[in-house]
Amino acid sequence: MERYFIYFFISTNLMFYDDAIATYQLIENHYSRFLCVVPLRHIASRLNITPITISRIQNSKQIKK
Secondary structure (H helix, E strand, O other): OHHHHHHHHHHHHHHHHOOHHHHHHHHHHHOHHHHHHOOHHHHHHHHOOOHHHHHHHHHHHHHHO
């Protein structure tokens, strides 16, 4: 139980205090199933950015591959 709270605390801190690109990458790496279920506009709203910015983040990752 304590391990869960530590994990929860670390992941919420990362999501609230990192920049939008790092937070999106965290979601993509650890919670990728949410990207298939949750519309990008809701994720963008949670990250406090526009859906266009998320699209640019995704496109920049595809170009680098």
